Amino acid sequence: MNLHYLILAHTQAAQLRRLVDRLAGPATSFYINVDAGVDLAPFTEAFRGSPPEVHLLEDGERYATPWGDIGLVHATLELLQRVLRTGREGYCILLSGQDYPLRSNEEIRAFFRQRPRTNYIESFKLPSNVWAQGGLNRIREYKYNLSARREDFITMPSPFCRRFYRPSVIKSWVKALLRGKLIVDRKLLRPRRFPAYLQPYGGEHWWALTTETVRDIFSFLGAHPDYLVYHRDTVLAEEIFLQSIVNHLYRNEPDRIAHKVTFANWGTEGQSGPTDLRINDLARLRKLGPGYLYARKFNATVDSAILDALDARTAISN
Template identity: 65%
Template sequence: MNLHYLILAHTQPAQVRRLVDRLLGPNTYFYVNIDASVELQPFIEAFRGSPPEVNLLSDRERYATSWGDISLVDATLNLLRLALATDKDGYCILMSGQDYPLRSNQRIRNFFQQRPTTNYLESFKLPTKLWCRGGMARINDYKFNLSGQREDCVVIPPIFTRRFFRLGVLKRWTKALARGKLIAHRKLLRRRKFPAYLEPYGGEHWWALTTDTVKDVLAFLIDHPDYRIYHEDTVLVEEIFLHSIVNHLYRDRPERIAPKVTYANWNEESESGPVNFRLQDLDLIKGLSPSFLFARKFDQTEDAEILNALDAYRGEVSV
């Protein structure tokens, strides 16, 4: 079995190299997209001497990504195509540059070999109690970027809806105007309708899919080019795009989808994303289900000892 690690990174060259080094092994391949908005040279230096199985995308190949934007999906699809081009069947595992393995490489491989046709991703049908307003605003409203900065966008419902005239929406509109962004696009004159040929599902962006599933996903997108076009207006699209397709593909075979294998700590409401793990969180990590193979996020400039502790711990746990 081949393992294809797809890595989206934008910071911490040394940490990204450390992640790759920890996962190196037989029949293991890496495809690393460094966000095109950051300087590539520090990553080139960090990856100097890496084996040929590590593919650090060049300036010409890499994608710029924005928070919650279709560009994240495009970058991910590009990595998937690169993995499939090798014609090496197995798993495609999507990671951020701030992920880290919780298990040894052999245990990770054994895990995937035990159920070689199973796809591991968080997925739930929309609407859901897990997301604000059931998550329906994500697929019914229009997202407009104000810049490439994190969360710097506005989400506006179509004009011919009651919600358009609510105070919160008008404030968002005013915010855009104050930034010199005139949001008066003709698309606001029509309602958004999720494509009728599948149901909307959501979940975290990070997953592990079989190469057979990836082939079917890419074929689906060729047959339905309107699906990507629709999602150009979706906020946090990376948490809906592939999840809906995969659940559609296996709507009659639910056993082909299992829970995610990457753990993130969302327990602190003050954070807009998962909290960074520190050495003090080691007991929490040790108490996780053995089906969690990876975790995020880590920052070795804040606490490198947690990574050192995980390197020692991974060989002790049984899967």
């Protein structure tokens, strides 16, 4: 079985190299997109002398991946296509550059061998109380970026929807005007509706999918090119895009979908990203069940001791 790691990174070149070295082994390959808005030079230097199984997208190939933007979907699809072109069957495992394994490479491989046709992806049907407004605002309203800064955007329903006249929407409209953003867009004349040929699902972006499933995903996208176009306007499209497709593909085979394999500490309710894991979180990580293979996120410049401790825990079995 081949393990194909897809990594989306934007910072911490040395930590990214440490992650790759930790996971490297037989029948293991890496496909890495460093955010196109970030200087690639530190990453190129960090991976100087790396084995041929490490594929770092070069300038001109990379995708910009700002928070919550469709670029994350495009980058993920590009990395998946590169895996399929190898023809090597196995698992495609999506990580961020600040993830780290909780198990040894042998334990990880044994886990995937147990159920070689199962896809490990968090998914819940929308609307869901997991997300504010049931997540329906993400798929019913149009997203407009006010800048490239994290979370600097507004969402807007069509004026032909009653939601357009809520105080919160009017406030967003005024916010855009005060920022010099006059939003005059013909698509607002059409109420935004999720494609009728599948049920919307949500979930975290990080998952492990079989290469069989990945091929079926691209077949689906080939048959429904409008699906990708629709998600250009979705807030955090990466948390809906593949989750909905996978659940559609296996709507009659629910046993083909299982719990996510990456742990994240979301801390306080409503925060936009997981809390950094530190050495005082080690006991909690050790108590996680065997189904958690990875965790996020870590910052080696703030606390590298947690990474050292995780390495020490798995060194014998590696």
